[in-house]
Amino acid sequence: MTSPDSPDRTSPTRGARAPRVHRAWWVALAGFVAIVGAAGFRSVPGVLIDPLHTEFGWSHGTIGMAVSINLVLFGLFSPFAAALMDRFGIRLVLTVALLLLASGSGLTVLMTQPWQLWLLWGVVVGLGAGSISMAFVATLVSRWFVTRRGxxxxxxxxxGATGQLVFLPAVAWLATAFGxxxxxxxVAGxxxxxxxxxxxVVRDHPHALGLxxxxxTPEHPTPAPPTQRGNAGLVAVTALRDAARTRTFWLLAxxxxxxxxxxxxLVSTHFVPAAxxxxxPLTAAASLLAAIGLVDIVGTVASGWFTDRVDPRLLLxxxxxxxxxxxxxxxxLLGPDVQPSMWAFIIFYGLDWxxxxxxxxxxxxxxxxxRAPMVFGWVFASHQLGAAVAATAAGVVRDTQGDYTLAWLTAGGLCLGAAVLSLMIGRRETAPRETAGAPG
Structure with a gap:
């Protein structure tokens, strides 16, 4: 008897009645739920900075270091996770990742020293989250979708972003009421x-189900199933070596x-303590950050729709x-009360989160x-390295300056520089741009 993942991987079943809802959408739904679940623990550090500081006396910089380790591993492990998905399958990698997240989160209740915070919040949760990061999104989309990828x-x-932020009010309330x-x-549960x-629900490739x-279409067929059998780490590093020879990679990174x-x-880690x-109040600040996540649903889905139709460089x-x-x-805009101007920021910034x-x-x-999923994994690694630097640097700014003003202004100026980098990327069209008449 063959397993559900073991039908003919190269010649899908012919003449079978097509399901009313394509299986790709169910796989995407399972991926959505997995990403939201994985985002739960990543919502915890920003809310718990002050409680940990109060209980253990650890500085904002010390706690920010744990977040930085998490963010670095979250990013750096992403391309290796993409290579492991090619080698061992999406479902197995997701399962191990969720177990890492649960154990790393649950064991934090026993910690008493900063190194334990760095190990659990940083290393264990970082590796688990890095396996269910944006490289996972790129892998799933590239295998299961030819149109509607954006x-x-x-x-x-x-x-991912919304799941992380919508947990915040509940986490803040639980922390205030019960510690x-x-x-x-x-969140471990x-x-x-x-x-x-x-x-x-999750399967590694459409051909595993004869789909x-x-x-x-014949002109734009299903991508071939991965055939990688070598060392996953070496494959990921080779993808980086080749991509790093191009100007596009460095502009994207x-x-x-x-x-x-x-x-x-900056915002996810330090907005709550800054407010x-x-x-x-802690719960009010957490609710504002959660509102960014809710607005982000509209902004990011709309961005995906526009990406299928508009030059991505201009969008960036x-x-x-x-x-x-x-x-x-x-x-x-920051103050003791939530003014209309703050809500304007929440909506404006949230659409762009x-x-x-x-x-x-x-x-x-x-x-x-x-190689796009692995290359994007490396680009995403740069995203997390930037996040790691900002998480620690903003904590140091707060410790030395007494507030976060310099951190906000610096980040704003850097974003304007990122806009220039994006517009410098050349154009190389290798896939059809989505049209309004594409299948839905």
């Missing part, structure tokens, strides 16, 4: 709850490093410019072909 990339990207250990255990869905990818610094590293510095230039301007205004991902994925697909 739209699906936008939806799955929104799952910081309870939310750590809750959330990661475990996703495991059955991954086992039942073609969504939107496949530079812009995405600034993207990470201005989102995950608290201005007298805003616009997104980075708008983000830079909004961050420069933020120091003037991770709208940069779909056009970046599209540019990797255009320039790097079948």
């Amino acid at each position: 739209l699906v990339s936008g939806i799955l990207t929104a799952a 910081w250990r309870v939310p750590a255990l809750v 959330a990661a475990l709850l996703v495991l059955p869905l991954v086992a039942l 073609e990818a969504y939107g496949a 530079g812009g995405f490093a600034i993207c990470g610094a201005s989102t995950n590293g 608290h510095d201005h007298g805003m 230039g616009l997104y980075y410019s708008l983000r830079g301007v909004s961050l420069m205004f933020l120091p003037m 991770v709208a940069t991902v779909p056009p970046t994925v599209a540019l990797c697909q255009e320039h790097f072909g079948e």
Whole structure:
């Protein structure tokens, strides 16, 4: 008897009745839920900085270092996770990643020393999260979709950012009512709850079920199943070596490093304590950050739709410019109460939170072909390196300057630089641009 993943991988079943909803959408839904579940623990550090500082006396810089380690591994492991998915399959890698997230989160309740914080929040959770990062999105989309790639990339990207942020009010409430250990255990349980869905729904390639990818045609067929049997680490490093010889890779990586610094590293980690510095209650600040996540659903999905139709370079230039301007205004908006001007920032910034991902994925697909998931993994690694630098640097700014003003202004200026880098990317069209009449 063959397993569900073992039908003919090269010649899909002919004449079978097509399902009413293509299996690709169910796989994408399972990926969406897995990303949201994985995002749960990544929402915890920003809310728990002050409780940990109060209980253990650890400085903002010490706690920010744990976040930085997490962000570095979250990014650096991403291309290796893409290579492991080629070697061992998407489902197995997702399963191991969720187990890492659950164990890393649950064991934090026992920590008493900073090195334990760095090990659990940084290393264990970083490796688990890095396996369910944007390289996973690129891998799933490239295998299961030929059309609607931008739209699906936008939806799955929104799952990560939104999942991370919408957990914030619950985490903040639990931390306030029961202490910081309870939310750590809750998000560990959330990661475990996703495991059955991954086992039942996720498959490594459409051919494993005798299907073609969504939107496949004779002119644009289903991508071939991965045939990698060598060392996954070597494959990932080789992809980096070859990509690093191109100007496009460095422009994408530079812009995405600034993207990470201005989102995950700065706002996601330090917005709540910065607002608290201005007298805003912890739960109110967390709710504002969660609202960014809700607005981000609209912005990122719309970005995916536009990416199928508009030059991705122009989209990146616009997104980075708008983000830079909004961050420069933020120091003037923070206060003890939530004014209409703050809501204007939440909506404006939230629409742009991770709208940069779909056009970046599209540019990797255009320039790097079948290696696009691994190359994007390396581009995403630069995103997380930028985030790691910002997470620690902003904490140091707060410790030395007494507030975060310099951090907000610096991030805004860097975003304007990222817009310039994006517009310098050349154009190389290797896939059909989506049209309004494409299958839905």
